[in-house]
Amino acid sequence: MTYQVEVCIDNLESLHYAIAGGASRIELCSSLALGGLTPSFGFMQQAAKISSIPIYAMIRPRQGDFLYNEEEIESMLLDIDAAAQAGLQGVVFGVLTSDGNIDMQQASRLAQRAKSHNLGITFHRAIDQCHDYVAAIEAVAELGCERILTSGLASNAEQGIEVLTKMVALANNRFAIMAGAGININNVTQIAQTTGVTQLHLSGKTARQSKMRLIAEQAKMGSQDLDDFIIPITSIETIEKVVKALRSVA
Template structure:
């Protein structure tokens, strides 16, 4: 059975590593350390020009929760248009109400915009904050999303595998269920076998040291606990090992 391996990246440097490792789709973000935010237009355009597989842009205008106001929605509309203009194949989004339900009214507005531009739509792990997983899944299917990314409402997909399996059964082919969070070569075959998913999501993230020869260590660009001179990058071997494990063990 063929598997889709979606790799989440937040730098253009990571793209060739993800592709060489065997990614079949890219989720493009900024700030993976914050769970992924909307990438810049420049990053979207570069990825579209260089990728040999579909690229989906995260549409998340800020860190924090998934309860968005009208100004947030306006930002997301511009960003969906930018993803189309950049030449990407899809977008990734998720909006909730204050009571932990899928915000179908506002989601529909954005999803209809994306579909009108020929973009596919993935509903992201905002789902894992929903009160009622089964009800939320039906809402997401009704909205016309092509896939749902979930950890099974657990810290990792392996821990949430039982719920993911239930969602696969409930979906009955109406939407793809993609397992994500903590996916690696050691657990990907087990996840696929136990849950029935054919799509898995990981970042394979690591870091590299800065190539700067001079560093003013006393000057900080952000939070004191963050090293300004560590560059996040996808580890090609991690992706390759996971892709190989899926092919041979699932």
């Protein structure tokens, strides 16, 4: 069994650490604290220059739900173009209708644009907000996606093991089921062995202190409960341990 470990990152420092830790693929985002939003064009270009492994860009124009209007879909199409122009290998998206089905009309537009650039496609955790995941899996098959990122409809993948196992059976080798949300060294082998997933997704997040000598705490750049002088980064050690653990059961 060969396992793939995808690491989601939202800064260039973390890109280096994810690669050093043995990641198989990168999900490139901005704002991981919001679940991941579309990275900037400059970030995509620079990441493509640095990376020795495939990079998939998150295509999500805002935080919140996955019900998008026409203007938002148009911006997502342009972001797919940008990912291709930047030299990335794929994109990550999800689009739902108001009643919790995959919006096949809009998802097909996004998928066709990605395929026109020879970009791979991951359908993201929007599936965890679908009212019928069985129908959603068939819709993803129709779209021609390479994989679905999912927690098994639960708050984390460990709690979603039962549904993840069913999803792997339903996918039936047409595409991969990639387990994500709460993946760590303590549960990764259990999740992989129990469900049959061969792809796992995590951020491996830690943090470091700012290297600023002047700590101007009185002026907040955003939410008042966030420390602007603590930088979230990917932990090389965490990624290394997860990769090693999966190799031990391969």
